[in-house]
Amino acid sequence: MAPIRGPAVPRRRLGAELRRLREEAGLLIEDVAEALECSTSKISRLENGKGIPKTRDVRDMLTRYGVVDPRVRERLLQWARDGQQQGWWLEFSDVMQQDAPLHTLLALETDAWRSSAFQVSLVHGLLQTESYARAAIEAILPQLSSRQVDRLVEVRMRRQAVLRRDDGPLVLRHVLDESVLRRPIGGRTVITEQLRKLLADIERPHISIRVLPFDAGVHQAAVGSFEITEFIDNADHDVVSVESLTGNMFLENDNDVARYIKAFEDVTHHSASPQASVRMIESALAEHEHRT
Numbered sequence: 575m576a577p578i579r580g581p582a583v584p585r586r587r588l589g590a591e592l593r594r595l596r597e598e599a600g601l602l603i604e605d606v607a608e609a610l611e612c613s614t615s616k617i618s619r620l621e622n623g624k625g626i627p628k629t630r631d632v633r634d635m636l637t638r639y640g641v642v643d644p645r646v647r648e649r650l651l652q653w654a655r656d657g658q659q660q661g662w663w664l665e666f667s668d669v670m671q672q673d674a675p676l677h678t679l680l681a682l683e684t685d686a687w688r689s690s691a692f693q694v695s696l697v698h699g700l701l702q703t704e705s706y707a708r709a710a711i712e713a714i715l716p717q718l719s720s721r722q723v724d725r726l727v728e729v730r731m732r733r734q735a736v737l738r739r740d741d742g743p744l745v746l747r748h749v750l751d752e753s754v755l756r757r758p759i760g761g762r763t764v765i766t767e768q769l770r771k772l773l774a775d776i777e778r779p780h781i782s783i784r785v786l787p788f789d790a791g792v793h794q795a796a797v798g799s800f801e802i803t804e805f806i807d808n809a810d811h812d813v814v815s816v817e818s819l820t821g822n823m824f825l826e827n828d829n830d831v832a833r834y835i836k837a838f839e840d841v842t843h844h845s846a847s848p849q850a851s852v853r854m855i856e857s858a859l860a861e862h863e864h865r866t
Contacts, residue, residue, distance in 0.1 A: 582681040583805060584656035586623035588632070590811075591650060593621040595639040609638050627654040662732065669718075669725040676729065678824060682803040682813055683736050688745040690838050691801040692786075696759065697768060698748045698801075700734050701775055701783075706768040707731070709760025737781070747782045749841050755785065755858035762866040769859040776852060784845035785854045793837075793844045802834055 596606060603621075607614045610631060619625030632654040636647050661681055664670075670677050676699075683689060683700070691698050696710055707730045711723050718726070736744040758765045775781050786793070799817040814825040814834045825831060846854055 581626075581657045581659040581661065582623070583685040584653040585625075585627065586811070588627055588650060588653040588657055589621045589623035591653075592632070592635060595636070595641060596621075599639045601638070606635060606638060610634055627657045629654045629658075666725055666729050669722045670729070676726075676733075678822070679801070679803075679815060680729075680733055682815075683733070683744060685805065686744060686803040687742070687806040688747070688804045689801060690747040690804070690835075691749070692799060692838060692841050693748070693750045693754060694799045695751075695754065695757070697750065697754060697772065698746070699730050700737060700744075700746055701748065701772060701781075702730060703764070703768050703771050704731055705760055705764045709764055713759070737778075743780050745780045747784075747838075747842075749784045749786055749838070749845050751786050752788050752854065755855060756861075758862065762862050766859060766862045766866065769855055769862065772855055773852065773859070776848070776855075782848065783851060783855075784842060784848065785851040786841060786845045787854065790844040793841050800834055800837070802831065802838060 596603070603614050603617045606617050610617070612631075616625060620627055620631070629651055632651055633647075636650060641647055641650075661684065679699075689700070696702075697706060699707070702710070704727060708723060708727050711718070711726050711730075715723075715726075737746065755769065759768070772783055776783050801815045802812060803815070804812045811826045811828070812831050812835075814831050816823045816825065816834075825834070845851065
């Protein structure tokens with residue numbers, strides 16, 4: 575399998591460096607926008623790593639900032655070229671607006687080395703079976719047509735390729751609430767298939783699955799589901815995705831990320847051990863099979 579990498583990291587690196595150079599030059603975003611004859615929102619999006627960089631714009635910005643070192647210029651221009659890549663998920667743009675937070679998560683997971691996630695209601699998307707994903711999408715987005723559901727299910731299945739990368743699979747640490755095991759999403763047949771998959775995934779060396787039991791008491795993650803994506807290069811800020819009813823919120827501030835790292839450590843501490851988690855999944859599976 576070819577390496578699965580995306581444009582998120584080079585765009586974020588480029589944006590952070592462009593912001594630093596602009597501030598060192600004592601310029602405002604408005605000054606740069608005027609010099610490049612573009613909108614301030616374009617400059618802001620580039621600095622936030624959300625815009626698709628054009629090498630001509632980056633070259634002009636570096637000149638405006640007084641960057642003359644050819645090695646520095648070439649490094650940033652290479653980040654711009656790398657950031658122009660299009661993620662595979664763009665071919666699903668017809669339905670991605672129905673699940674906008676997934677677009678950002680895909681970009682982050684594609685470039686991350688580790689993801690640490692706590693889920694209150696559902697199995698993590700990277701571990702869902704096709705039937706489970708379909709049932710979840712139909713329940714959460716009831717306005718979609720059957721074709722749109724099919725397309726989003728395909729996205730979620732292709733998303734899981736990051737767990738099979740030849741150049742290093744994404745490391746996944748997943749803590750799920752015990753209620754996820756008991757909730758028959760899609761019916762008994764679907765949930766039994768899903769639980770069997772979890773038991774198989776636990777055997778994979780880069781995947782950790784822990785269950786937070788009902789009797790765990792109060793913990794720091796009681797506020798809800800979240801995911802922390804971590805990058806191997808210290809130049810890249812880790813990102814926290816926090817689920818909400820109106821859409822995911824993405825946090826990059828160091829203090830925010832640190833708080834969620836502590837919350838994940840706390841919820842992991844309150845979780846059952848890996849061996850006990852396996853027994854809990856097996857018990858839930860047996861219960862669903864008995865009721866089928």
